[in-house]
Amino acid sequence: MTRLLKIAYIGGGSRGWAHTLMRDLALCPELNGEIRLYDIDMEAARQNQSLGNWLQGQPGVLSSWQYRLAASLGEALDGADFVFISIQPGSLDLMEREIAIAEEHGLYYPVGDSTGFPGLMRGLRSVLIFEKFAHAIARYCPAAWVINYTNPMTVCARTLTRAEPALKVFGCCHEVFNAQEILAEVVQKARQLDQRPARDQIKVNVLGINHFTWFDEAWFGEIDLLALLRQHLAEPGARRFYTQAEVEQENDWFVDFRQVKYELFERFGLLAAAGDRHLCEFLPGLISSPQELFHWGIIRTPVSYRKQRYIDSPRLIRSYISGETQFDLRPSGEEAVRQVKALLGLGDFVTNVNLPNAGQIINLTLGSVVETNALFSLDSVRPLLAGSLPPGVHGLIATHVHNQEALVEAAMTRNTDLALQALVNDPSITIPLDRVWEMFTTAGLPEGW
Amino acid sequence: MTRLLKIAYIGGGSRGWAHTLMRDLALCPELNGEIRLYDIDMEAARQNQSLGNWLQGQPGVLSSWQYRLAASLGEALDGADFVFISIQPGSLDLMEREIAIAEEHGLYYPVGDSTGFPGLMRGLRSVLIFEKFAHAIARYCPAAWVINYTNPMTVCARTLTRAEPALKVFGCCHEVFNAQEILAEVVQKARQLDQRPARDQIKVNVLGINHFTWFDEAWFGEIDLLALLRQHLAEPGARRFYTQAEVEQENDWFVDFRQVKYELFERFGLLAAAGDRHLCEFLPGLISSPQELFHWGIIRTPVSYRKQRYIDSPRLIRSYISGETQFDLRPSGEEAVRQVKALLGLGDFVTNVNLPNAGQIINLTLGSVVETNALFSLDSVRPLLAGSLPPGVHGLIATHVHNQEALVEAAMTRNTDLALQALVNDPSITIPLDRVWEMFTTAGLPEGW
Amino acid sequence: MTRLLKIAYIGGGSRGWAHTLMRDLALCPELNGEIRLYDIDMEAARQNQSLGNWLQGQPGVLSSWQYRLAASLGEALDGADFVFISIQPGSLDLMEREIAIAEEHGLYYPVGDSTGFPGLMRGLRSVLIFEKFAHAIARYCPAAWVINYTNPMTVCARTLTRAEPALKVFGCCHEVFNAQEILAEVVQKARQLDQRPARDQIKVNVLGINHFTWFDEAWFGEIDLLALLRQHLAEPGARRFYTQAEVEQENDWFVDFRQVKYELFERFGLLAAAGDRHLCEFLPGLISSPQELFHWGIIRTPVSYRKQRYIDSPRLIRSYISGETQFDLRPSGEEAVRQVKALLGLGDFVTNVNLPNAGQIINLTLGSVVETNALFSLDSVRPLLAGSLPPGVHGLIATHVHNQEALVEAAMTRNTDLALQALVNDPSITIPLDRVWEMFTTAGLPEGW
Amino acid sequence: MTRLLKIAYIGGGSRGWAHTLMRDLALCPELNGEIRLYDIDMEAARQNQSLGNWLQGQPGVLSSWQYRLAASLGEALDGADFVFISIQPGSLDLMEREIAIAEEHGLYYPVGDSTGFPGLMRGLRSVLIFEKFAHAIARYCPAAWVINYTNPMTVCARTLTRAEPALKVFGCCHEVFNAQEILAEVVQKARQLDQRPARDQIKVNVLGINHFTWFDEAWFGEIDLLALLRQHLAEPGARRFYTQAEVEQENDWFVDFRQVKYELFERFGLLAAAGDRHLCEFLPGLISSPQELFHWGIIRTPVSYRKQRYIDSPRLIRSYISGETQFDLRPSGEEAVRQVKALLGLGDFVTNVNLPNAGQIINLTLGSVVETNALFSLDSVRPLLAGSLPPGVHGLIATHVHNQEALVEAAMTRNTDLALQALVNDPSITIPLDRVWEMFTTAGLPEGW
Numbered sequence A, B, C, D: 001m002t003r004l005l006k007i008a009y010i011g012g013g014s015r016g017w018a019h020t021l022m023r024d025l026a027l028c029p030e031l032n033g034e035i036r037l038y039d040i041d042m043e044a045a046r047q048n049q050s051l052g053n054w055l056q057g058q059p060g061v062l063s064s065w066q067y068r069l070a071a072s073l074g075e076a077l078d079g080a081d082f083v084f085i086s087i088q089p090g091s092l093d094l095m096e097r098e099i100a101i102a103e104e105h106g107l108y109y110p111v112g113d114s115t116g117f118p119g120l121m122r123g124l125r126s127v128l129i130f131e132k133f134a135h136a137i138a139r140y141c142p143a144a145w146v147i148n149y150t151n152p153m154t155v156c157a158r159t160l161t162r163a164e165p166a167l168k169v170f171g172c173c174h175e176v177f178n179a180q181e182i183l184a185e186v187v188q189k190a191r192q193l194d195q196r197p198a199r200d201q202i203k204v205n206v207l208g209i210n211h212f213t214w215f216d217e218a219w220f221g222e223i224d225l226l227a228l229l230r231q232h233l234a235e236p237g238a239r240r241f242y243t244q245a246e247v248e249q250e251n252d253w254f255v256d257f258r259q260v261k262y263e264l265f266e267r268f269g270l271l272a273a274a275g276d277r278h279l280c281e282f283l284p285g286l287i288s289s290p291q292e293l294f295h296w297g298i299i300r301t302p303v304s305y306r307k308q309r310y311i312d313s314p315r316l317i318r319s320y321i322s323g324e325t326q327f328d329l330r331p332s333g334e335e336a337v338r339q340v341k342a343l344l345g346l347g348d349f350v351t352n353v354n355l356p357n358a359g360q361i362i363n364l365t366l367g368s369v370v371e372t373n374a375l376f377s378l379d380s381v382r383p384l385l386a387g388s389l390p391p392g393v394h395g396l397i398a399t400h401v402h403n404q405e406a407l408v409e410a411a412m413t414r415n416t417d418l419a420l421q422a423l424v425n426d427p428s429i430t431i432p433l434d435r436v437w438e439m440f441t442t443a444g445l446p447e448g449w
Helices: A017-026 A042-055 A073-077 A092-104 A116-140 A153-163 A175-190 A225-234 A244-248 A259-268 A276-282 A290-295 A303-322 A336-343 A391-412 A416-424 A433-443 B017-026 B042-055 B073-077 B092-104 B116-140 B153-163 B175-190 B225-234 B244-248 B259-268 B276-282 B290-295 B303-322 B336-343 B391-412 B416-424 B433-443 C017-026 C042-055 C073-077 C092-104 C116-140 C153-163 C175-190 C225-234 C244-248 C259-268 C276-282 C290-295 C303-322 C336-343 C391-412 C416-424 C433-443 D017-026 D042-055 D073-077 D092-104 D116-140 D153-163 D175-190 D225-234 D244-248 D259-268 D276-282 D290-295 D303-322 D336-343 D391-412 D416-424 D433-443
Strands: A004-010 A032-038 A065-069 A082-085 A145-148 A168-171 A202-209 A212-220 A349-356 A369-377 A380-383 B004-010 B032-038 B065-069 B082-085 B145-148 B168-171 B202-209 B212-220 B349-356 B369-377 B380-383 C004-010 C032-038 C065-069 C082-085 C145-148 C168-171 C202-209 C212-220 C349-356 C369-377 C380-383 D004-010 D032-038 D065-069 D082-085 D145-148 D168-171 D202-209 D212-220 D349-356 D369-377 D380-383
Touching: A004 A073, A017 A042, A017 A336, A032 A042, A032 A073, A042 A065, A042 A303, A073 A116, A082 A116, A082 A336, A092 A116, A092 A303, A092 A433, A116 A153, A116 A276, A116 A391, A116 A416, A116 A433, A145 A153, A145 A336, A153 A168, A153 A349, A153 A369, A153 A391, A175 A202, A175 A212, A175 A225, A202 A349, A202 A391, A212 A225, A212 A276, A212 A369, A212 A391, A225 A259, A244 A290, A259 A276, A259 A391, A259 B416, A259 B433, A336 A349, A336 A369, A349 A380, A391 A416, A391 B391, A391 B416, A416 A433, A416 B259, A416 B391, A433 B259, B004 B073, B017 B042, B017 B336, B032 B042, B032 B073, B042 B065, B042 B303, B073 B116, B082 B116, B082 B336, B092 B116, B092 B303, B092 B433, B116 B153, B116 B276, B116 B391, B116 B416, B116 B433, B145 B153, B145 B336, B153 B168, B153 B349, B153 B369, B153 B391, B175 B202, B175 B212, B175 B225, B202 B349, B202 B391, B212 B225, B212 B276, B212 B369, B212 B391, B225 B259, B244 B290, B259 B276, B259 B391, B336 B349, B336 B369, B349 B380, B391 B416, B416 B433, C004 C073, C017 C042, C017 C336, C032 C042, C032 C073, C042 C065, C042 C303, C073 C116, C082 C116, C082 C336, C092 C116, C092 C303, C092 C433, C116 C153, C116 C276, C116 C391, C116 C416, C116 C433, C145 C153, C145 C336, C153 C168, C153 C349, C153 C369, C153 C391, C175 C202, C175 C212, C175 C225, C202 C349, C202 C391, C212 C225, C212 C276, C212 C369, C212 C391, C225 C259, C244 C290, C259 C276, C259 C391, C259 D416, C259 D433, C336 C349, C336 C369, C349 C380, C391 C416, C391 D391, C391 D416, C416 C433, C416 D259, C416 D391, C433 D259, D004 D073, D017 D042, D017 D336, D032 D042, D032 D073, D042 D065, D042 D303, D073 D116, D082 D116, D082 D336, D092 D116, D092 D303, D092 D433, D116 D153, D116 D276, D116 D391, D116 D416, D116 D433, D145 D153, D145 D336, D153 D168, D153 D349, D153 D369, D153 D391, D175 D202, D175 D212, D175 D225, D202 D349, D202 D391, D212 D225, D212 D276, D212 D369, D212 D391, D225 D259, D244 D290, D259 D276, D259 D391, D336 D349, D336 D369, D349 D380, D391 D416, D416 D433
Parallel strands: A004 A032, A004 A082, A032 A065, A082 A145, A145 A168, B004 B032, B004 B082, B032 B065, B082 B145, B145 B168, C004 C032, C004 C082, C032 C065, C082 C145, C145 C168, D004 D032, D004 D082, D032 D065, D082 D145, D145 D168
Antiparallel strands: A168 A349, A202 A212, A202 A369, A349 A369, A369 A380, B168 B349, B202 B212, B202 B369, B349 B369, B369 B380, C168 C349, C202 C212, C202 C369, C349 C369, C369 C380, D168 D349, D202 D212, D202 D369, D349 D369, D369 D380
């Protein structure tokens, strides 16, 4: 394969995901080309450019990529084959402020990027940003594959496809991978396997929406993993609650004791894929106090932590380049490069993605963005039929689908009332509607509304 | 019209609605026949029988009805032309207990008969009861019109039509009438009319589900009443909150300051028909404390009040018969008799009823019971197209429709998990799912599950 | 009612329907105002103007209307309260030619204005014309009620609502009235009634599409008219076929022996409302030869007859004005005036109309124009739920709905292929697709395509 | 893989497909076990048994299978892992008679097994037969995979899934393979490739119903095959018509000049997969005379030919066993064995199959059987989303879907009227409905109705 790819990277100053991509591209001999980094924080993009180009000469690198800085969105996109989008919609200060407003009303969001008050507020401004992306892509590279990593995933992907229906868009998230790892761990232990099965040997049927997607089947060969998990949870100690001290001593903002996942599994019969930090934000009552969160083994990720990572990044990049810190060149486990290869005809495979619902989940709204398995092949991402959500889980999910659809509609038509209505209908926002209005007006409408 | 009607009255010991019906039948010269009172509390039915038969001789009575006691459901139903159902599903003790369990978890339901924890629990046992009614009606009087007044209306009516799809069922409720009266009051005041318009001169398009149905249009002649109401609410003092003292000094368990209705109207643009006591039970956060309820001008109706009415009833009936108390012989304003007449070909008219959705609200689940206008004519109740719910209100209602459908499914298939799942998904139940499970198991499954 | 109405009449030179309207308006004391006649044949409109204004002074006339000539569409529409549309889409020569082309391919259409080859070709040009009407109405009188009488009804009404979704459009046709008259005749005979019941005492549930709409229920009081008709058809001689001589001796281009209607009724169980001349055009094989048509008692209406009526018209109008011919001042039996009155708040009633499907027939495409009952009231035409078509009749109708939708789509997007595809799929066009293409290219695309 | 499979073969006396299966199983080293042959013609099954068992000792055979005769359906099915169904529903005499009845009414079906008069009549009796199969499978081997090869495919598969919704059913047909071969030929010629691409290198998106399924995309690597075909058809001579002599001199009952396929492609833009012999039966007018068929290059397969094959079969089997005729041991190109292997976890792959529509074609009736691609994997056949049919092709297919659904409903509920209604609505049956009734009553209802 000698073809030279052009990749546009919107949010090219990204601290996490950009480095993962660099790693995986470096290890893939079949793909070469250029990556145009575009970011409203140009300095951050410039640092990633240095890192990316420095990497080309390093031992173990099997490909050749040129990292370039794009001065404008158009320059990044012009003629691109692929567009990656991984941005922070709005500043971390804004995120911090919205989480704080919610706390003033008794709502304690541990993440705040997908749903609930801060997630939906972030969604509103994402629509305004992604509308522009959609139109720019339609203008500069209408045939490109557009891969979104930004949260709120559903709202961002939905905006792209609603604003420009002809674009080829999908969205990726690794929460499903984590759940597959959990099942791999369960089967290894239950069957006393020497080796943990590889993640992609855990076959799952995925159905739901991002960060609230579920498995109704999971198999390792002929072993029914949901049945196995049910046995596992019946063992003493598998299901329990936690104290603040127990949670805090883990010293990990991302600690996950999976008790929300398991409670949902016991009560609803399907396995939710995302981590508890996300799941609790889709449900009523779990975020009603820090104590309630601790009870389930969850700790809030402070936005200050995210800010610090941001501040630390330039030094980290310099230390990679200086050799002071070793840049990790092992495969990340992410699938972006495998997906790109499949789309170029270099190997079909099935994985989960976020796509507009064209029938893959027959009892969710057509057109809304859902997460299911799909077959990747040459220039094609075709969903597999995921089937129908059972009534109980359908009840949980359908509300969020309504709200996300309403939110995108609200922002695209600048309909303030409808935006509020979506907030009132969010299951995690358990306060009276006059107080929702208060939160909403305190936070204010996004710039450019 | 000399035809003699046979009316079966299930719940014939009813204290409220039975007397209303007696009154209206007494004033209707076109209808005569017999009414078979059936009740598991036979003594209560017997008292109503005495009252009903005593009434026949009274001045002002224009018709002739024979009230009979039916020893069994079959005896009541056999060959009936109409079946009225107005029962208390389960004892008042049960109702009191379920409301108390909810209060222990911080949920304060002012009524508890339609939705929320006590409403859904009442729903579960109603399904078991109404399944039996459905089969009995199908056996003894398959061509009868079946008119339900029992709450939870939607669940009861849905059970009848799901268990026996060929039955001719509709459900009636006067909440819409009350809202029409409010609008009549508004227009009288705004336009300084000498006389308040009659309720049925207030033309409304009704769409939603019982106790959570809405008007998207309301007219008095060419006057747009929703626009008028909007002006009215903009006046100083129209929108306000209340103190406990203000509410309590009304000394009325049914006091309604309409602030929930008006808040919903301001935020969602449509007018919810039911009283605030019901509305607050369909929404998150409003029932979170007695103070929150007082804040909106709502006081909880104690079940002890309902019990007292029940205890007082025999004495009241005796005092009617003895002449000590004057039995009220003015038209009640209810529509049962007008409906019966229309179904007999004695005058078409349009009114609101609860019917299975066959397209009248195109964006709610087909088959679920919805409340809209319908044309009553000879042996026919045909819904008028109510149209589509706007996204915001749709979000509020669709969740309840899902839950009601799930609940009926759960009870008809004795699926305990699904029953719990409906509870978890109820917007007024704002507590974590493990606590919902606790409430549920404390309350226990209905008899006969 | 002193309000002065403004009525725009598009196709104001119409020979038939305009005179009917004049008659009924003349007899209605509540309505007065002006009628602006607009026609591409201005001379024809001028003649109608003379007639209309002459009529005002005549004995028996109870209202006062001013008939004016509009020089342009805009002049006719400007500020109108009602818009009537009754045009000939394309010349009679065109119609004659398309019918002749079809005959060359063995297809003998007796009417040719609704479906089949000439109906669909007429439909194509109607879309182009009605698109313009829609935009003009939206510009000059967006709040007007628009009442269409033009065939092909479904295509014309659909174009108006698709081009300008906010317009208030419905379409009227008297075929249902004729079928009610047939049932009135049947019940009079069967029950030996002295008097034939009035048409609107025959209560029917209407469901289908214009000229192919059906009754699944028909009642005169408590008498089931479909059951009665079934008995009637079982009598000797009720069902039979005809010879050419028998048909021709009737000397009536509109003769209707109802044998297609009755055959459909026997085989499908529902009663088709339209006359056999229309029905046979919706079905396969009936128009395959003049002999086949005679067999069913149908004779083709020659376009020359329509042309002659057109030629005779000026003389007829002159002879009305001169008093040589008596202008008929009895009520026509049409409902236009009654509808206008209802929309002005002067009396609600239920009748059948053509409206976009918003759920009234749940198993036909939403948005397509269907014919059902609707409640007319102040500024409102609200469909009654007609229910679901049974599978057999659904099969017959759904094909036409697909074709009509495809045809409107084809013409609005100038998609020639799609137009052909609709023709190929028409059940009356029973010839191979290459020959359909031949007919289509021979006839040619409409002007302005 | 040492697991021994149990395969039930209903129609085990089959002359064609049984031998193909024997061949492919013989060449597959991973699969072994027993095959139970069941047939109402036990002698035919016995002959296949001899052949199957004889084959085991032959050179080149890589597996070991025991062929057994099953005296009853239950014996064949008991505990089976797979069930193959390949029967003749009703005798060839019946088929011959129905084709002859149609000819008397001017309808000349070249095949008569899928649609049109003989196809639908065959469908009616298939429903009665497959209902029994469904219940027997549900009783004796509910977990088995059931693979149907019988025509009419859609009706047979639909009956199985409607009668026993829990069965795991799919249906297979090689018409799509043939169309892939045509495209392979086209690309080889156009690009002057040395070698014709293998069939499964031709990637197609399949959407439609059996024998009337279509490709809206077809690729060989990055070469757009539909675009290529369009160029090919523009060449002189590619599109033409035929004389009777030209067709007859081919001396092949299955000759296919593809002119129906190409005409449909030119007019509708999608490529129909089946051969012209099938396609012409789904369309109006093409079967109106033998001359019309010759015109398109089609000759009717006489049923006498099928009978002769049947008569010749025992001799042919004897001559295989005696060594007189060489039994062909090359891979057949069919996919049954590959599918079985995939279902056993021995290699995932994507191919086209007939399955109940659960969203894979979003604008066809849910539940009806459609033909699309699906992913085969361990104990799973999961459809890929095929998308939406464009309006023109949708029009052609939807009618057949309605009719097939009506037919299955008709036969399962013994509703004679509905069966007739489906016939009247068949596009190939271009005669008046009274004559359809005549054909229908002449043919008579199937045994056991």
